[in-house]
Amino acid sequence: MLRYLKLLYYFGRINLQQQIAYRPSFITAIIGKVLRMFLVIIFWQAIFYNIPNIKGWNFNAILILIASYLLVENIMVISFHRNLAYYLPNLIRKGEYDFILIKPINPLFYSSFRIIDFFDVFSGLAVVGLWIYIIFQVSLPLSWLAFLLYLLALVLALGFIYSLMVLLSSSTFWTITSQGIGRFFEEVIRTAQFPTDIFKGTLRTIFLFVFPIIGIATLPAKIFQGQINWHLLAYFAIFVIILVFISIKFWFWALKHYSSASS
Amino acid sequence: MKKYWYLVKLSWQSVLTYRLDFLLRILGGFFMMAVTIALWVAIYDQSSLTEIKGYTLTQMVIYLLGAGLINSFIMITHQGDEVNDEINYGILSTYLIKPFNVQLFWFIRDLASRVLLFIQGGIIIFFIIIITSFFIDLSFLLVNILFFLISIIIAIILHYFLFYIFTIIAFWLEQTWGPRFVIRVFMNIATGRLIPLSLFPIFWYQLLNVLPFKFMGFIPMEILLNRLTISQTFIQLGIGLIWIIIFASMGFLLYKIGVKKYAAEGI
Numbered sequence: 001m002l003r004y005l006k007l008l009y010y011f012g013r014i015n016l017q018q019q020i021a022y023r024p025s026f027i028t029a030i031i032g033k034v035l036r037m038f039l040v041i042i043f044w045q046a047i048f049y050n051i052p053n054i055k056g057w058n059f060n061a062i063l064i065l066i067a068s069y070l071l072v073e074n075i076m077v078i079s080f081h082r083n084l085a086y087y088l089p090n091l092i093r094k095g096e097y098d099f100i101l102i103k104p105i106n107p108l109f110y111s112s113f114r115i116i117d118f119f120d121v122f123s124g125l126a127v128v129g130l131w132i133y134i135i136f137q138v139s140l141p142l143s144w145l146a147f148l149l150y151l152l153a154l155v156l157a158l159g160f161i162y163s164l165m166v167l168l169s170s171s172t173f174w175t176i177t178s179q180g181i182g183r184f185f186e187e188v189i190r191t192a193q194f195p196t197d198i199f200k201g202t203l204r205t206i207f208l209f210v211f212p213i214i215g216i217a218t219l220p221a222k223i224f225q226g227q228i229n230w231h232l233l234a235y236f237a238i239f240v241i242i243l244v245f246i247s248i249k250f251w252f253w254a255l256k257h258y259s260s261a262s263s
Numbered sequence: 264m265k266k267y268w269y270l271v272k273l274s275w276q277s278v279l280t281y282r283l284d285f286l287l288r289i290l291g292g293f294f295m296m297a298v299t300i301a302l303w304v305a306i307y308d309q310s311s312l313t314e315i316k317g318y319t320l321t322q323m324v325i326y327l328l329g330a331g332l333i334n335s336f337i338m339i340t341h342q343g344d345e346v347n348d349e350i351n352y353g354i355l356s357t358y359l360i361k362p363f364n365v366q367l368f369w370f371i372r373d374l375a376s377r378v379l380l381f382i383q384g385g386i387i388i389f390f391i392i393i394i395t396s397f398f399i400d401l402s403f404l405l406v407n408i409l410f411f412l413i414s415i416i417i418a419i420i421l422h423y424f425l426f427y428i429f430t431i432i433a434f435w436l437e438q439t440w441g442p443r444f445v446i447r448v449f450m451n452i453a454t455g456r457l458i459p460l461s462l463f464p465i466f467w468y469q470l471l472n473v474l475p476f477k478f479m480g481f482i483p484m485e486i487l488l489n490r491l492t493i494s495q496t497f498i499q500l501g502i503g504l505i506w507i508i509i510f511a512s513m514g515f516l517l518y519k520i521g522v523k524k525y526a527a528e529g530i
Contacts, residue, residue: 028441180287187291
């Protein structure tokens with residue numbers, strides 16, 4: 001365990017040195033990511049400029065939803081997203097994954113955390129700023145129980161997304177795709193920034209139980225506002241635990257089908 | 264012209280190499296579009312309004328479908344990467360000694376990619392239109408369709424030259440993806456892809472209305488939905504053409520200055 005934490009530290013150091021090597025790109029990337037956060041807020045401002053609420057969600061509640069989503073997305077992008085969505089397919093496509101397999105390290109760990117994205121580490125400060133604004137401006141009574149459950153919900157959300165990403169990236173061992181999987185995954189996950197209460201009928205059932213994106217942001221946001229649905233939280237927890245187990249097993253099974261490109 | 268036709272075929276071969284990639288990108292875009300439509304259906308469902316800023320639910324759905332489609336096939340995320348690499352890795356040197364116009368080559372290569380993406384996605388568009396036509400009325404005036412197609416052409420060319428400026432600065436910068444990334448992020452909202460620009464508070468609407476991004480989503484859909492008069496349509500198309508002239512002129516000037524200072528080592 002300590003060995004892997006040390007590795008994470010060294011990965012982080014190397015990546016930071018590489019990413020700040022060219023300052024203009026580093027700074028403009030951070031500007032772009034912070035701008036994206038503000039534009040999401042402006043988008044919702046535009047909607048609430050025309051209507052008072054959506055299915056019980058007012059602007060303050062949506063702010064909490066956005067902040068929860070951005071927090072999860074930020075951690076995802078800093079850590080495993082780019083690794084599994086882009087770098088792993090590129091390594092396989094170029095036939096360079098062999099060099100990873102011969103290293104004395106868990107290949108899934110290496111594939112998931114080799115690149116630490118410091119653009120999002122720094123742009124994440126804007127997310128922190130948003131949370132500070134919410135805490136001071138949106139006066140919500142927050143109990144310790146709700147706070148702890150909120151943290152649990154965020155961990156489950158990350159576990160859910162990581163498992164999905166591991167499952168999707170496993171297909172790369174067969175398909176050798178380039179960036180399509182990453183882009184597709186980003187678009188699907190981005191839908192979590194909308195409250196799932198907007199869905200009706202079959203779609204609602206799918207997004208609650210079959211493909212529970214509700215767990216990414218809507219569920220944590222509701223918990224933060226004191227609306228704790230114990231049944232849904234328990235269901236999501238069990239779903240994520242099973243999914244994590246299946247995804248890791250599947251990834252290593254898919255790895256057996258990896259064929260090198262004569263590196 | 265024969266040499267440029269070969270360039271088109273090469274560009275298509277490159278795009279067709281990873282067909283699954285393309286399909287996944289398009290599916291992802293449509294997924295997001297579907298969720299955005301669900302959001303607006305929920306908004307209209309619960310409010311007592313039949314119109315929001317003059318948009319009925321039907322018009323809003325058509326707007327989001329159309330703007331989403333324009334975004335999928337016009338806004339290529341990797342645009343500029345090839346040109347940036349060709350300048351910074353010295354590949355441009357090999358182009359400069361060849362008997363073709365480099366800027367025209369870049370433009371045709373980009374256009375060829377977009378045409379093929381549009382053709383490949385045409386099957387998906389066809390099915391979406393068929394399915395949607397069962398739920399909403401998709402009849403448009405022929406004159407609006409014609410002006411819509413013209414506005415799409417203006418959007419494609421405008422988008423190309425806008426990003427061309429932020430790519431050609433590769434003569435001076437090692438990496439240009441940063442500024443292109445910022446523009447792309449801003450365009451997510453500024454094109455009106457997710458929400459018609461007229462729904463923004465007055466300050467934001469006035470700001471977004473003077474910027475050229477509206478031609479890449481908002482204006483084409485306003486034309487198709489017959490929300491602009493003929494004279495307003497001509498004025499907007501004229502403004503779009505002026506933006507193209509401005510960006511194209513800037514691009515050509517920057518290239519002329521840049522290629523003079525261009526140097527490739529170790530080629």
